[in-house]
Amino acid sequence: MKLKSVVINLALMAVSAGLIVGVAEVASRYMVPISPGPSLLSTDGKPIRQSYVEPSSQYRIITPDFDALTTITKDGYRGPASSGNPDTLFLGDSFTFAQGVTDEQAFPYLYCKAKNLDCANLSVPGASTIYTISRLEHYLNVKGWAPNNVFLFFFTGNDFTDNLWADEQRRNGRNYEPLELSPEQEDAVHNSLPPHKQLISKALKYSNLLRVLYYKVLPEIRQQGDNSGQRAQLEKALAITKESFDRLQVLSDEYAFNYRIFVIYPEPEVRLGVFKQMDEKLQAIAPSEITSLGELFSKDSQQYFFPADGHFTMSGNRLLADFLIKELP
Incomplete structure (x- = not known):
């Protein structure tokens, strides 16, 4: 019994x-919704595995927040295509790529349409600043472009960690392109993980609760337990980022274009108003004045960011486009 x-x-x-x-x-x-990450579908709804900037392609980016039709030009950047020698180039990661909205809703397109400018959006999801500047240099050299303006958008949410990863890859003679450009490389990285980490990765795709614990709770615990380690990593990331900013300055002098560096913050940092200290750190390493976008999104911030995915909504893209239209010549 x-x-x-x-x-x-x-x-x-x-x-x-x-x-x-x-x-x-x-x-x-x-x-606390957290997206399990985007999936790519063909225009007829079939799952596909390809580079996010596969030339002459059109596909849908799917997350719990959106289903956005995306066009890539024959020259491998997000549409609409430039007519030849673009006046203005946009650089950055998935925020500047405008993941989550259609081509015509993206803030680079809205700005260029309002200003009647020929533009090209060279942004790539997952891109480090190191890769972003290399990509710019490629288009300047190979395509022979001679832009008047280059606008770099730095996202504090993951560009620091992306720069740390890219720097390590580069120093070891390995490819530092973002994994979003190479599904084969992404699969190889995943398959090289120990079995328990592969299991965790699979579980994170299906459980939002686990994603909250993994991406929100555990980092807070680690940060409280190792403040000196966190500071050291940030200082290292700032030094690497400074190298890329300085390289942009060198290219500006060499190719005679103007440039601006804009800083985008994640929605929680905008809502809590904790971005000002980071503004100072980034300004200290930048060779020219940066433009912080923290205050721009601070009023009723949640309407400008997708709740699970975290990227700009259509309203967020519109707000930033209107700011650029007013702020820039």
């Missing part, structure tokens, strides 16, 4: 624990 009672109690505990986890999972999807 005792054994039967123990089994029943264990079963009840297991059911209760399962119910609690289930409720927590559902609640997390409403309260």
Whole structure:
């Protein structure tokens, strides 16, 4: 009888624990949604695996927040295409690529249309600043472009870590292109992980609760336990970022274009107003005056960022475009 009672109690505990986890999972999807990452679909809805900037392609980027038709020109950058020698170039990662909205809703397009400028958006999702400047240099050399203006958008949410990764790859003679450009490389990196990390990676795709714990809770715990380590990593990332900013200055002098550096912050940092100290750090390493976009999005910030994916909504793109139209010549 005792054994039967123990089994029943264990079963009840297991059911209760399962119910609690289930409720927590559902609640997390409403309260703290985090996207499992984008998927690419062909225009007829079939899953595809390809570079985000595959030349002459059109595809849909899918997350829980959006389904955005995306066009890539024959020269391998997000459409619309330049007519030949663009006046203005946009550089950055997925925020400047405008992941989550259509080509005509992206802030680079809205700005250039209003200004009647011939432009090219060279941004790539997942790009480090190191790769971004290399990509710019490629188009200047290979395409022979001679732009008047180059606008670099730096995203503090992941550009520092992307720069640390790219710098390590480069120093070891390895490819430092973002994994979003090479599904084969992304698969190789995943398959090289230990079995337990592969299991965690798979679980993170399906459970929002696990994503909250992994991306929100654990980093906070690590940060509180190793403040000196965090500071050291930031200082290293700032030094690497400074090299890329300085390289942009060199290219500006060599190719006679004007440039501006804009800083984009994640929605939580905008909402909490904790970006001003980072503004100072970035200004200290920049060879020219930076333009912080923290204050721009601070009023009712949540309408400008997708809740799970975190990128700019159509309203966010419109707000930034209007700012650029007013701020820039």
